Amino acid sequence: MTDLSLTEDFDLQPHHTFGLPSRARWGGFLHRPEHIAEALGFAQARGLPFFLLGGGSNVVPLPFVDGVVGVLRLSGRSLARGADGVVRLTAAAGESWPELVAWTVGQGIGGLENLSGIPGTVGAAPVQNIGAYGTEIAELVDSVRVLDLTDLSQQVIAGADCAFRYRQSRFKDEPGRYAILSVTLALPTDWAPNLGYRGLDTLPQTATPAEVAEAVLAIRGSKLPDWRVLGNAGSFFHNPVVAADHPAAQIEGAPRYPAPDGVKLSAGWLLEQAGMKGHRLGGAGFHAGHALVMVNHGTATCEDVAALTAEAQAAVQAKFGVALVREPLTLG
Numbered sequence: 001m002t003d004l005s006l007t008e009d010f011d012l013q014p015h016h017t018f019g020l021p022s023r024a025r026w027g028g029f030l031h032r033p034e035h036i037a038e039a040l041g042f043a044q045a046r047g048l049p050f051f052l053l054g055g056g057s058n059v060v061p062l063p064f065v066d067g068v069v070g071v072l073r074l075s076g077r078s079l080a081r082g083a084d085g086v087v088r089l090t091a092a093a094g095e096s097w098p099e100l101v102a103w104t105v106g107q108g109i110g111g112l113e114n115l116s117g118i119p120g121t122v123g124a125a126p127v128q129n130i131g132a133y134g135t136e137i138a139e140l141v142d143s144v145r146v147l148d149l150t151d152l153s154q155q156v157i158a159g160a161d162c163a164f165r166y167r168q169s170r171f172k173d174e175p176g177r178y179a180i181l182s183v184t185l186a187l188p189t190d191w192a193p194n195l196g197y198r199g200l201d202t203l204p205q206t207a208t209p210a211e212v213a214e215a216v217l218a219i220r221g222s223k224l225p226d227w228r229v230l231g232n233a234g235s236f237f238h239n240p241v242v243a244a245d246h247p248a249a250q251i252e253g254a255p256r257y258p259a260p261d262g263v264k265l266s267a268g269w270l271l272e273q274a275g276m277k278g279h280r281l282g283g284a285g286f287h288a289g290h291a292l293v294m295v296n297h298g299t300a301t302c303e304d305v306a307a308l309t310a311e312a313q314a315a316v317q318a319k320f321g322v323a324l325v326r327e328p329l330t331l332g
Contacts, residue, residue, distance in 0.1 A: 004028065004035045006042060006068065015071055016056025016331070017119055019231030019296050020063075020305065024051075027069040031094075036070060036179045037152050043068035050149075051331060052179055054093065054121035058128055058233055062332030063302045069331070072123055074181060077103070087111075087187040088142055093123025093180045097130075101213070110191035110209040111140055114200075116216045119227055119234070123180040127171040129164045133197040133216055138164030142186040144171075146178040154181070167238060167327065175329075223290050231296030232287070233328040236309075237267040240322050248320040267324055268292035274315040281308040 010027025013019060025048065030036050036052070043050035049067035053059070074094040081087050087109060091100050097120050101112045114135035124130075125137050126144055141159035148155055163170040171178050193207045194200075199219045203211060225232055242249055243262045248270070255266040268291045271277065277291035283299030285308070286292075294308065313324050 004030070004038045006039065010069060012053075012056075012061050012065065012069065012331075015053060016059050016061060016233075017227035017231060018056075018060060018233045018300075018305070018328075019227075020061060020300060020302050022061035022063055022065065022302065022331075024065040024069040025067060027071065029073045030070040031073045031075075033074070033147055033154070033179075033181055036072075036147055036149075039068055039070040040149055040152075050176075053331065054124040055096070055119060056331075057118075057120035057227070058124060058328050059331040060233060060305055060326075060328045061302065062330065065332040067332070072121065072179075074123070076182075079104075079107075079109075085189045087189065088184055089187055090182055090184045091122045092182045093121060095122040097122055097125055104187070105209045105213045108209060109187055110193070110212075111185070111187035113209040113213040114194050114197075114216055116213040117220045122183050126162060126164075126180065126183055127169055129167055129169050131167070133200060133219070134194045136164070137185075138162070138169075140185045140187065142184045144183050145181045146171075147181055149177055149179055159186075224293060225287055225289070225295055230287070231298075231300070232293050235267070235292050235327050236286075236294040237271070237292065237312075237324040238327050239264050239267045240270075240324060241265075242322060246321070248322050251320075265322065270316045270320055270322060270324070271312060274312070274319045276312050276315060279308075279312075281311060284308045286312070 006026050006028040008026055010024040012022040012024055040050045051067055051069045053069055053071050072094045074092040077091040077095055079089055098117055101116050105113050114133040118130055126141055129136055129138050144157045146155050193212050195203050200215055241259045241262050241264050249256055249263040255269050257264045271291035276286045278288040279286050282304035283297050284304040285295055285297055287295050316322055316324050
């Protein structure tokens with residue numbers, strides 16, 4: 001046995017960005033890969049489910065999680081330039097994603113700047129295939145080192161084998177199978193700023209990674225609430241994809257974008273038109289500045305979030321005939 005310590009009646013509220021009251025039957029911090037295996041064995045010996053939690057930026061926990069929750073704290077990061085000239089950045093799963101981006105940008109290394117400010121850990125980034133302002137992490141993943149929880153073997157999965165698509169991945173397709181240990185990103189040697197997103201298009205093509213990151217952080221700050229001030233889990237619904245001839249895709253003025261299976265609509269716009277912007281139920285509400293973000297006004301409960309989610313889905317379905325799918329995962 002190592003120095004793994006698990007606590008009974010573990011308080012989860014400080015370990016997710018929504019800040020909802022929640023406790024786990026058992027929980028603790030996992031600083032090394034062997035801690036993951038031990039925590040899994042501890043759960044199995046007691047007939048309990050095992051859950052891994054990173055920064056908790058994309059989860060909604062149940063009030064009581066009847067299982068063992070391991071909070072990943074694996075740390076370490078390194079840069080290496082390969083024979084092919086590509087800069088490979090490897091970071092452990094427990095590293096802070098926004099801090100990692102700031103670290104690379106601070107060294108003048110481009111590639112991650114459009115993903116600045118996204119809360120959460122490195123290990124969660126490929127699970128969700130995080131994306132923002134014209135960049136997805138899928139474009140940059142070289143490989144992912146995992147612990148397969150079915151047999152406790154370590155494996156390296158190439159980026160091409162991660163089944164990345166919009167906010168989805170192989171790791172999300174097989175929940176509970178893999179514990180991500182580290183991620184290696186291949187950063188471009190022929191970097192050029194990605195300025196296609198509105199708000200970035202005013203920057204010159206000579207903009208540096210730091211200048212792009214500064215602009216991205218400014219845009220995020222003007223639109224999205226800081227979870228440390230107003231608890232939230234970021235975008236609360238996926239942008240829905242509908243058939244090109246769907247009535248909602250024909251509404252004049254409605255934001256829409258081409259998608260492989262039809263037309264992608266703006267979930268935020270649909271919610272706003274359905275009267276959800278600024279709407280509150282108990283301690284939960286949709287942000288007054290961005291209808292896509294559900295926030296905790298300080299007293300929200302898991303029950304408030306569930307009720308407001310159902311109300312919003314019903315309102316959009318009734319007005320537009322479009323089904324919204326919640327983005328944050330349930331913990332528990």
